[in-house]
Structures are given as structure tokens and as C-alpha cells.
Amino acid sequence: MKCACATLYRLDDAEARHYATEHLQRLAVDNETWSVTYECPGTGRKWLLDYPHSEYHGGGPPRLRQLDFDGTPLEVVLKDPDL
Template sequence: MTNLTETWVFADGNMTAGGDAAEIDRLLAAELEQIGTTDGGWRRLFRHRADGSLWQLDYPQSELHGGGPRRLVRLDNADCTTWQ
């Protein structure tokens, strides 16, 4: 299972995205299409355009301002059958 996690880094008085943020942005912009949403939009389901794999975008630290850093996870078959 692929698990990409964004981090928030406070540097020079500014909060910036770090960790896997650039790869998450790239996948969302170029390779994934949204096919579902739940939890008021806090969890979204995507399909990879090339290989058909399913990915979930969520915010595991949702108590933070703005929902916190993002996490993008490639789902295995067991996760896909229970996604709602």
C-alpha cells in the first residue's frame, strides 16, 4: 500500500507544506480523477487514470486548522469494497 503524507513546516514565520505534498499535488492534478466523496468532503475517492487503482485522500489530523495535512493512500482490494 502506498501512503503519501503531507507535513506542515513552520519556517521563517510561515507555515509551508512539506513531506509528500508535491507528489500529492502532482497525482491529484495529472493522474487521479475524483469518483466519490464522503464525510462532508473530508474523505475523497480517486481512480488512477492509467492503471485504475483506487486512492483515498483524507485529513488524519482534522482537529487542526483547515483540516490539517493531507494523506493520500493507494487502497487495496479489501479497502475498496468497504469505502463509503
């Protein structure tokens, strides 16, 4: 699979799971929060796969977000540069 880590910062649903399993390397699993941290083997960028809809069965569809150097999802940084 071609690396898109320089141009993507978020994927949802099946695209999130596919990109994570086909391109990224798993670093850590947090069973308490149902999240998995991944790293791109080519760029070293970190990603977080989580399930933001805890009210749904199984946590709902997955969400994959790229993290900045502090571990904050990039979409949060892009929305509010003062964070």
C-alpha cells in the same frame, strides 16, 4: 505526469495533492469525513485522500493512500498482514 501507482502506496502533504490532481481521476467525495476517492486511469488502482489531523485547522496536511480490493489502505495491510 508519469504513473507511479505500481510503486507508491502513500504520499503526504503537497505531494499527495499534486499526484491526486495531476494523475488520478476523482470518483467520490465524502463531505462528512473530508475524504476523496480517486482512481488511476492507467492501472485502475483506487486511492483515498484524507486529512488525518482533524485537530488542526482545515484538517491539517492531506494524506493520499492506495487502497486494496477491499478498500483498506495498503499501508495498513503492509504493517499487519493479519488484517
